[in-house]
Amino acid sequence: MAIEKVLIANNTSIIQDEVLAHRLGLIPIEVDPRLFEYMSENDVPNEKNTIVFKLHARCTKGSDRLRVLSSELKWLPNGSELILGTEHSASSSSAKPKTYTSFSCSQDTRPEFSNEPIAPKDADIIVAKLGPGQEIELEAHAVKGMGKTHAKWSPVATAWYRMLPEVVLLRDIEDDEAEALVKKCPVKVFDIEDIGKGKKRATVARPRVCTLCRECIREEGWDKNVALRRVNDHFIFTIESTGALPPEVLFTEAVKILEEKCERVITELS
Numbered sequence: 582m583a584i585e586k587v588l589i590a591n592n593t594s595i596i597q598d599e600v601l602a603h604r605l606g607l608i609p610i611e612v613d614p615r616l617f618e619y620m621s622e623n624d625v626p627n628e629k630n631t632i633v634f635k636l637h638a639r640c641t642k643g644s645d646r647l648r649v650l651s652s653e654l655k656w657l658p659n660g661s662e663l664i665l666g667t668e669h670s671a672s673s674s675s676a677k678p679k680t681y682t683s684f685s686c687s688q689d690t691r692p693e694f695s696n697e698p699i700a701p702k703d704a705d706i707i708v709a710k711l712g713p714g715q716e717i718e719l720e721a722h723a724v725k726g727m728g729k730t731h732a733k734w735s736p737v738a739t740a741w742y743r744m745l746p747e748v749v750l751l752r753d754i755e756d757d758e759a760e761a762l763v764k765k766c767p768v769k770v771f772d773i774e775d776i777g778k779g780k781k782r783a784t785v786a787r788p789r790v791c792t793l794c795r796e797c798i799r800e801e802g803w804d805k806n807v808a809l810r811r812v813n814d815h816f817i818f819t820i821e822s823t824g825a826l827p828p829e830v831l832f833t834e835a836v837k838i839l840e841e842k843c844e845r846v847i848t849e850l851s
């Protein structure tokens with residue numbers, strides 16, 4: 582979920598409306614998007630496809646500059662509070678005025694949100710800075726989307742992989758040499774084991790943390806003691822989440838999507 586529409590009621594700050602809207606769009610929201618539906622062009626914003634936040638910040642005259650943080654985005658579980666422009670003049674006084682959303686029930690009645698109100702993942706992201714007398718008042722509507730449409734919908738911050746390193750000792754490295762080898766490695770891949778009679782031997786204790794920096798074979802002759810390789814059919818994936826979902830969930834969801842794509846290709850080919 583990411584902020585897609587921003588309705589600006591007032592903005593007297595120096596940051597332009599479109600820049601402000603863009604900044605808001607990039608704020609990660611802590612909510613499981615699987616609980617919401619995609620909104621197509623003809624859909625009306627409702628409690629199943631839209632999350633509404635409001636932000637109202639004012640820097641009073643005579644005070645210091647004010648930093649407007651993401652924590653100022655307050656969730657509106659009942660939907661938009663802004664009255665549609667045409668409604669001001671058209672609606673009768675008794676009818677409930679139409680707003681920019683059509684929520685049939687409050688989102689906080691859903692069990693998933695009753696104890697966990699929806700909010701930005703991080704409360705300290707700077708949205709804008711206000712000078713004395715400046716004010717921002719807006720409503721932000723977040724919807725479900727895909728990372729291929731815009732990066733703001735990608736729940737993954739960074740993802741990369743590397744091959745599993747393989748560190749092999751080509752001969753027994755003992756005593757002072759073993760101590761020297763342990764000291765060479767900045768990430769403590771090697772350890773020392775006691776082999777009795779006061780003798781020590783180097784072992785490869787943590788090959789997985791090896792960064793293949795080659796420090797252990799840089800000195801002349803050490804390439805005959807240690808071999809550094811990569812296991813070419815073992816990949817270590819690292820996934821950083823923006824915060825909406827934990828990385829392990831992102832991985833399993835990504836695998837499901839990959840499965841679906843593979844099935845589609847197989848169906849089309851068969």
Ligand code: SF4
Nearest residue numbers: 766791792794795797
């Ligand atoms: S390549 Fe670098 S990280 Fe890997 S074992 Fe050698 S010194 Fe340690």
